[in-house]
Amino acid sequence: MRIILASASERRKELLVRIISDYDIIVSDFDEDKVPFKGDVSLYVKELSLGKAKDVEQKISEPSIIIAADTVVSLGGEVLGKPKTELHAYNMLKILSGNTHQVYSGITIINTSNKKTISEVVCTDVKFSKLTDDEINKYISTKEPMDKAGAYGIQGFGGVFVEEIKGCYYNVVGLPLNKLNRMLKEIYI
Template identity: 60%
Template sequence: MKFILASGSERRQELLRRIVKDFDVKVSNFDEDEVIFKGDLNSYVEELAIKKGEAILENVDEDSIIISADTLVSYSNNILGKPKDKEDAFRTLKTLSGKVHKVYSGVSIYNTKTKERLTTSLCTEVKFSELEDNQIREYIESGEPLDKAGSYGIQGFGGVFVEEIKGCYYNVVGLPLNATAKLLKDIIK
């Protein structure tokens, strides 16, 4: 059975290698704007993960296990996506300064042979320490936050802002390892 990760994210690829040694990468070009947020963040990230996996099905020509995921950052039930520019990143990080926010990941695994799909989602709470404006600007100049939901990467320099975490660290990075491993075990049986 072939394994396929429906994501171009280098972080997800690196994490998946801890569970699956050999897999192909097929970047899903699913337009996330097609999924309407209806107020439930867990359902929303699960649906995004499912749709990302479905988007590559036409390019799969042998029995495969398709792994897809989506991660989002939320503060006060508002979704904080990737920043549009440096000032947007600054506003986001200033908002998160000294506060607790939530990171949600949805993971979907689809077996093309059995047509079985397993999906789950997780939420991790992350507390930032108080950030000074110069800290935020210096971090933004590193370029790291400009392609990340919530404008930071916990696995990089942004990890310095994290005072406390409740839940799965790998969920915040982009692929909850324990939950993904359990889904794979259940779908391969």
């Protein structure tokens, strides 16, 4: 059966190879702005991943397994998406500095042959060290924060800010491998 990753994320592509070596990519055109944040981060990321998976499902005709994911950073119940400007990135990193935040990933898998759909959420706690303005500005100058939820990448230069994590490291990167592996076993049944 064809396996499809509904994502253009380089990080997700690199991680999925650890579970499945042969898969196709069909990027979802789902408009994430259609899903309003109503205060429940778990529900929000689950809805986003489901929207992405259903969008790709409409683009294909052959039996397939579709994998879609969405990852957000949350602090104090507020969602920190991808920064729109360097000042926005600075402000995000400033509020993450010295605090513990949560990284949520919603994963949806659709088996188009039997119409089975499962959606799960993984949450990881991440504690940042206290950051100086100079550290934040140097990091922003790398441009790495600009396409990352919460304005940092744990697998890149931003990893130096992480003092402690509780939960799945790969969730923070963008694709919780252990959860995904278990979900794939369930969807094939």
